[in-house]
Amino acid sequence: MALLEIENLTKDFDAPTSYFGSGPKRGQPGALIRAVDDVSLEISAGETLGVVGESGCGKSTLGRMILRLIDPTSGVIRFNGQEIQNLQGRALRNMRQRIQIVFQDPFSSLDPRMRVQEILAEPLIVQGQKRNAAKRISELLTMVGLDPAFGGRYPHEFSGGQRQRIGIARALALNPDLVVLDEPVSALDVSIQAQVLNLLSELQNNLGVAFLFIAHDLAVVHHISDRIAVMYLGRVIETGAANQIYSDPQHPYTKALLSAVPDPNPQKERKRERIVLSGDLPSSSAPPSGCTFRTRCWLAEDICAAQIPLLVMNPNGRQVACHLVNARSSSD
């Protein structure tokens, strides 16, 4: 049994209306924005699932729903076999001991008026584990590579990388089984980013914690993930083992996404084969019919506008939501 199972998870938000009341009314087309659309995923204990996609693809909303920071519109989230999408009160609090989150911005995610030791003590207090808190805090600081003597300092006394270490220590305070990492290194410079990525790998090896790693940087996700889910406009359009997806992407969007990343080696960069997508991401309040990628896809055919392609395991053993890829592989 997987640690976390998500089935057909969907989240609709009300579209923003203007101050003067214009904009779509409730129940009218365009009144809802479907941020996450029918997503099913699994994470096993101790593994890292990377979720990649561009702004607005729903990857952060997905992460937040798993923690129940946002309530899903429909679908099932099962954690250790227990359905958690409707938990309330004490049961919800107990579940949150097991699932924690690290946010992108190491500046706004730490309370500037709390000392580091207070920040790290808070999860312990909330969960009634105050005894031995001091010992646990110095243990946590050592674990993330900070001097335990820094416990008395405030967040502003630390650099961005160090603050992200504090955020990681806070997420690990309760020994969770799963940590959602929402763009944990995208605010950091390259040399600091590498330090934090190494720390995460090391912590996973030592603690056996599973990660849901959300990021837009494809190289970073490749480095840290066992498996990858690629999202486009709220839907998972391809999923599979990290090495497989990166060496042999199947979905046209995955191909375009990977081909758009410039290579720091100038000689390879000049030879890079690029698929330049035309146009912008369509609005998620009025998505195209059928395959939502068809408006930017250079392979689109009639069927793509007529039917939504499902994410299915095709005969080649790959999970791709594309009519053309799946038709091709079944005729092979």
Next chain:
Amino acid sequence: MTIISETPTPLLVVDDLAVEFATSSGAIHAVNGISFTVAAGETVAIVGESGSGKSVSALAIMGLIPPPGHQTNGVVRLASQTLTDMPDRHYRTLRGRNIAMIFQDPLSSLNPAFRVGDQIVEAMTTHGTAKAEARTRAIELMESVGIANAPRRARDYPHQFSGGMRQRVMIAMAIANRPQLLIADEPTTALDVTIQAQVLDVLQAAKKDADAALLLITHDLGVVAGMADRVLVMYAGRIIEQGSVDEVLINPIHPYTRGLLAALPSLHTNSRAPLPTIAGVPPNLLSDREACALAPRCEFAIDVCRSSRPLLEAVSGNQENHQAACFRAHDMAVLKVDK
């Protein structure tokens, strides 16, 4: 300080530029005596991490250093004119006409209260183009940067454009007066990778079209590899390595440049091995000690690195003006990069 140049008359000359910011804890030495040139039509990239001084250098060239910062030393020359100490009134006639800048965040650099077309028109009428002519040209410019339905879109406001489209508007505005020099400060950092690819293509074409040189400020070494002819690597307010992109990115000499490249996860291989890192954090720039700024983080540091400052010097055996500021440059040249 000697000026290194491959062309007899460079378009832009920056000579020994220094910028300080006065703070309550003392002066921050953001830029510490940097010299470089940009030839007409050339693309030069400045790379470095946050706080390395790359953006401040660009603002200094534009004469736009925000207070409490000020230029404490050095000279900036564009073509035959000296920009340093030029009266504001005169500088204003150059900005937007001879030098134009593209900023990272197009939402905050466009005026939300005016139509996009009018803002492009204004960029031209300010410098003496007749209004009717400017209007026609604004539409042409918008078409040239790939904005569909340009005549209608010119009447839209910035919030009606996506991030990538806004950056195209900025590029159209920047090349409106056919400047000799374009400065782009992290032009694609706020954009998604597929949109970044589109905007970089547009920038490259616009630069060619306007026959301009490009000074590209970025932290993304992939963008540098694809766009630049030459690259300057900055660390703690100084240029620590420079040369052609091939030389610097394929055969880097300075331990910092090597460290940056090694710390980048690869898109193609996933060995799951720990990434090589540069230990520690960049120095604060309050004190400017006579030492190599990287020494405390450098695994190759020896005594001399901690007691005196290395100068930017030619790397032995180079053909393309490859320079590095490292006492151990010769040893490093022998030590091959394993990448």
